[in-house]
Amino acid sequence: MKRVLITGAAGFLGSHLCDRFIKEGCHVIGMDNLITGSLDNIEHLMPKKEFEFYHHDVSKFVHVAGDIDYILHFASPASPIDYLQIPIQTLKVGSLGTHNLLGLAKAKKARILVASTSEVYGDPLVHPQNEDYWGNVNPIGPRGVYDEAKRFQEAITMAYHTFHGLETRIVRIFNTYGPRMRLNDGRALPAFIGQALQGKDLTVFGDGSQTRSFCYVDDLVEGIYRLLLSDYAHPVNVGNPDEISIKDFAEEIIKLTGTDQKIIYKPLPKDDPKQRKPDITRAKEILDWEPKVSRAEGLQKTYAYFKDYLEKNAQKASQI
Ligand code: UDP
Numbered sequence: 514m515k516r517v518l519i520t521g522a523a524g525f526l527g528s529h530l531c532d533r534f535i536k537e538g539c540h541v542i543g544m545d546n547l548i549t550g551s552l553d554n555i556e557h558l559m560p561k562k563e564f565e566f567y568h569h570d571v572s573k574f575v576h577v578a579g580d581i582d583y584i585l586h587f588a589s590p591a592s593p594i595d596y597l598q599i600p601i602q603t604l605k606v607g608s609l610g611t612h613n614l615l616g617l618a619k620a621k622k623a624r625i626l627v628a629s630t631s632e633v634y635g636d637p638l639v640h641p642q643n644e645d646y647w648g649n650v651n652p653i654g655p656r657g658v659y660d661e662a663k664r665f666q667e668a669i670t671m672a673y674h675t676f677h678g679l680e681t682r683i684v685r686i687f688n689t690y691g692p693r694m695r696l697n698d699g700r701a702l703p704a705f706i707g708q709a710l711q712g713k714d715l716t717v718f719g720d721g722s723q724t725r726s727f728c729y730v731d732d733l734v735e736g737i738y739r740l741l742l743s744d745y746a747h748p749v750n751v752g753n754p755d756e757i758s759i760k761d762f763a764e765e766i767i768k769l770t771g772t773d774q775k776i777i778y779k780p781l782p783k784d785d786p787k788q789r790k791p792d793i794t795r796a797k798e799i800l801d802w803e804p805k806v807s808r809a810e811g812l813q814k815t816y817a818y819f820k821d822y823l824e825k826n827a828q829k830a831s832q833i
Pocket residue numbers: 592593688699700701702704705716717718719723725759781782785786
C-alpha cells in the first residue's frame with residue numbers, strides 16, 4: 514500500500530486529491546494548518562483507517578513517522594483576496610514550505626509533485642501559454658507574493674531534482690472549479706454563483722473582456738495523477754483550453770441559476786491578467802490527458818453543490 518502525504522488536504526484541490534488517492538488504494542496522510550482550508554472538506558474521510566490528518570503548518574519543520582512514497586504539495590492560499598489578507602504566509606508556504614517538503618522527500622526517498630500555477634506566466638504576453646514561456650510577472654504587485662513564491666518553488670524543485678537526483682514533478686494549474694471551493698474566497702466562480710443564489714447582482718471587474726479558461730476539478734485531478742505516475746520532471750500545464758470572457762461567464766451563470774440578476778461593473782484589480790488559456794500540447798503528448806468535462810456539465814455540478822451548501826447553512830443558522 515503506497516503512503517501519500519498531501520499538504521493543503523483540507524482545501525479545495527487537496528481534499529479532492531485525498532479522495533482520489535484513497536480510491537486508488539493508498540494510505541493518505543493529510544496535512545493542513547486550516548488557515549484557508551476547512552475540515553468540512555475532509556470530514557467524510559476522518560473515520561477511514563486509510564486516512565490520517567495532521568494539523569500542521571508546513572512552513573515549519575515537517576515530521577512524519579514511517580515511510581512515504583509520494584508527496585503532493587498543495588498547501589497555499591490560492592485567491593487574490595487571500596494574497597492580500599495573508600501575504601507573508603503565502604510567501605512562506607510556497608518557499609519555506611516547499612523547502613521543508615523537498616527535504617522530507619529526500620529523507621524518505623519519496624517522489625514529490627508540487628502545485629505550481631498559471632500565475633507564473635503573470636499577465637501573459639504570449640497566448641495561449643505554453644510551458645516554454647517565461648512569463649510577465651510584477652514581483653511587487655498584489656499577486657507578487659503568490660506568483661514569486663510559486664516561481665521560487667519551481668526553481669528549488671528543479672534544483673533538488675538536478676543536484677540531489679530527487680524524483681520531482683511540477684504541475685502548472687490553470688483556473689479550476691468545482692464542489693468545495695470557498696464561497697467567499699473572492700474568485701469569479703463562487704462569487705458569481707453565490708451572488709446569483711443570494712439574489713445579488715453579479716460583480717464583474719473591469720469591462721469583463723479579460724478571459725479565463727476554467728477546468729473542472731475531476732479533470733484536473735486526473736491530469737495530476739497521471740503526471741505523478743509519469744517520469745517527466747519539467748513543468749506541465751494542466752487546464753481546460755476552453756476560453757471565455759468574464760462577462761460571458763457571468764452571463765452563463767445567470768442563465769444557469771435561472772435568476773434575473775444583473776451584472777454590475779467594478780474596478781479591475783491591479784495586475785489582473787487580461788487573458789489566460791493553457792496550451793496543453795505537452796500534457797496530451799506526455800500524459801495522454803485532456804479535459805473531458807464540458808463547462809456546462811461542470812457548472813451544473815458546482816451549482817448543485819453551492820445550492821445545497823447554502824441551504825444547509827441557512828438551516829444551521831436558523832437552528833442556533
Ligand atoms: N472577477 C470578477 N468578479 C468577481 C471576482 C473575479 O469579475 O467578483 C474577475 C477577476 O478580476 C478576473 C477573473 O474574474 O479577471 C477571474 O478571477 P479569479 O479570482 O477567479 O481568478 P484569477 O484572476 O486568479 O484567474
